[in-house]
Amino acid sequence: MCGIIGAVLIRGQVAPLIRQSLKRLEYRGYDSSGIATVEEGRIYIKKDKGKIDDIHRRLNFDLLPGVIGIGHTRWATHGPPSRSNAHPHIDCNNRIAVVHNGIIENYQELRESLVDRGHSFLSETDTEVIPHLIEEALQTTKGLDQAVGKILPKIEGSYAIAVLDTSGTSLVCARKESPLLLGLSNDGFYCASDVPAFLPMTRQIIVLEDEEIACLTTQGATLYQLSPKGKLFKLPPKSPTTVQWTLDMAEKGGYPHFMLKEIHEQPRVLRDTLRIKKAELQKFAEVMNNHQTICTVAAGTSYHATLASRYMFSQIAGRFLHSVVASESPEIIDTSLGDEAVIIAVSQSGETIDTIHAIKDLKRQGCTILVITNTIDSSITRLADSVLYTQAGPEIGVAATKTFVTQLACLASLSICVGEITGKQTHEEARHLLEELNQFPELLQSIIRNQESIVKETAQHYVAKPSFFFLGRGISRATAMEGALKIKELAYVHAEGYPAGESKHGPIALVEEGFPVVFVAPNDRTRRFILGNVMEMKSRLAQIITLCSGDDERLAELSDSVIQMPSNLSNAFSPIGYVVPLQFLAYYAAIQRGYNPDQPRNLAKAVTVL
Numbered sequence: 001m002c003g004i005i006g007a008v009l010i011r012g013q014v015a016p017l018i019r020q021s022l023k024r025l026e027y028r029g030y031d032s033s034g035i036a037t038v039e040e041g042r043i044y045i046k047k048d049k050g051k052i053d054d055i056h057r058r059l060n061f062d063l064l065p066g067v068i069g070i071g072h073t074r075w076a077t078h079g080p081p082s083r084s085n086a087h088p089h090i091d092c093n094n095r096i097a098v099v100h101n102g103i104i105e106n107y108q109e110l111r112e113s114l115v116d117r118g119h120s121f122l123s124e125t126d127t128e129v130i131p132h133l134i135e136e137a138l139q140t141t142k143g144l145d146q147a148v149g150k151i152l153p154k155i156e157g158s159y160a161i162a163v164l165d166t167s168g169t170s171l172v173c174a175r176k177e178s179p180l181l182l183g184l185s186n187d188g189f190y191c192a193s194d195v196p197a198f199l200p201m202t203r204q205i206i207v208l209e210d211e212e213i214a215c216l217t218t219q220g221a222t223l224y225q226l227s228p229k230g231k232l233f234k235l236p237p238k239s240p241t242t243v244q245w246t247l248d249m250a251e252k253g254g255y256p257h258f259m260l261k262e263i264h265e266q267p268r269v270l271r272d273t274l275r276i277k278k279a280e281l282q283k284f285a286e287v288m289n290n291h292q293t294i295c296t297v298a299a300g301t302s303y304h305a306t307l308a309s310r311y312m313f314s315q316i317a318g319r320f321l322h323s324v325v326a327s328e329s330p331e332i333i334d335t336s337l338g339d340e341a342v343i344i345a346v347s348q349s350g351e352t353i354d355t356i357h358a359i360k361d362l363k364r365q366g367c368t369i370l371v372i373t374n375t376i377d378s379s380i381t382r383l384a385d386s387v388l389y390t391q392a393g394p395e396i397g398v399a400a401t402k403t404f405v406t407q408l409a410c411l412a413s414l415s416i417c418v419g420e421i422t423g424k425q426t427h428e429e430a431r432h433l434l435e436e437l438n439q440f441p442e443l444l445q446s447i448i449r450n451q452e453s454i455v456k457e458t459a460q461h462y463v464a465k466p467s468f469f470f471l472g473r474g475i476s477r478a479t480a481m482e483g484a485l486k487i488k489e490l491a492y493v494h495a496e497g498y499p500a501g502e503s504k505h506g507p508i509a510l511v512e513e514g515f516p517v518v519f520v521a522p523n524d525r526t527r528r529f530i531l532g533n534v535m536e537m538k539s540r541l542a543q544i545i546t547l548c549s550g551d552d553e554r555l556a557e558l559s560d561s562v563i564q565m566p567s568n569l570s571n572a573f574s575p576i577g578y579v580v581p582l583q584f585l586a587y588y589a590a591i592q593r594g595y596n597p598d599q600p601r602n603l604a605k606a607v608t609v610l
Ligand code: M6R
Pocket: 299, 300, 301, 302, 303, 346, 347, 348, 349, 350, 351, 352, 355, 398, 399, 400, 401, 489, 603, 604, 605, 606, 607
């Protein structure tokens, strides 16, 4: 998730305005920044690794000349944070500059063919193919807008781009599956990833739709529809809407808290994560397959993702995984594991000291270290033999939400890949599983749409209860544990996440009339046992809250409150969907109890003490 901005001013100097806008987009990424402007047939660029203010102190962005400019604040996806990987990127002749938010899936192929045709590249980014493609297109088309239109159908994946060239008369922007808005004012015309970028300049906004292109000049914004063949058809002018948000609201996308915004972002970041290249997964999967022992190490929510992955790997790939809590790893992992073991360390921040210590220790023992993280260049990546990045973008709420579903997506994709290598899945079966997995962004969208208000009411109903059980069997045990962790962290309510089958071996002693028990009960092979556990709790007069398939009438009938999940949701990956209502439950329980869910007491986003 990066932030982009483009501006065409009627008068004045654009660079200071772009710098300040980038500052307001920094929540979208902050590992490098850059600005390009154009004046008198020349493009000027300043960019570097680091935060915008630090770069500005060193380079002084404000000195860039001109009234047309583009800017970018980066959350690295392809290539580590560095000056060369920072945007804007240029063509061979320094005549075109581009900023981009999104992921170009086929960039490798595009890059190779551009190199064959004599183009030279300066970065490791996927974005850099764009200015080179435009460079070629400009040889046969008239005008920057036509050239941009011509190349976009060649790009697979997602993009929001802003492009300028040395003609210095216009700025062209376009989007597909990445956000892009236009801002209109009496002083100039703008495009940006999000509303905060514009707020001091204008509140008049137009939302650009997928496959629409806008050409901004000092005269205004002209909108085009892009045809699949790259032709542009002029659209009638759209009337702008007026945003009423304050800056603080705008940074949170209009939501009252980052956590709620991040829950709502899950369909999109999941889609981005599911775009991880098969070749990258394959590399990981082969390493896993070549080792006798596979252990995962992680902490907190990341540990719950690894716990869910045990079930995926065993059922889909036929491989047994040892899931170890990072802080326990030195005590539990046999020192003789050596090079027979591969360790998968999972950490959103990449800075959790327990996880770092564990893998340092295991590395010393000769184990191979594979890392799944959300944070490029984090400490953990430097200890890894190989890294896979989730594509959740910065998570600001202290509670992990969107990073959890992206970790699950990564691990699920890997389990399918390993399953194909081990032969547990035929090619056809693996393809089918992937199809099921790829349905989750849509499914999450519908869960969010249909369940948020129901869960809010459920939270209201149970908010005064001092203690909860969250129970699940099989893979849902991990979902239950994550649900309990969330409500503990945010609403400061005692909650135990437990394997449902184990609850009768002790925890049931706590159950008395009205005790709330949340069952995570998808319609998988554990359901018939879950029914028994529900009956056990009911007969002790517990209040039953069930998350189950929408067509599960029996469970609905037995429950005091039901949260109905889509019945077509794949059981193999059910935590990706079933965790969402539990995130809402914790969020609304916190709100109703008067706590700020973004900054729960005693917790830190990255725990860097042992
Ligand atoms: O950055 P990491 O994934 O390594 O963090 C691990 C835990 O500290 C983290 O998941 C923690 O449990 C969160 N507060 C969960 O909401």
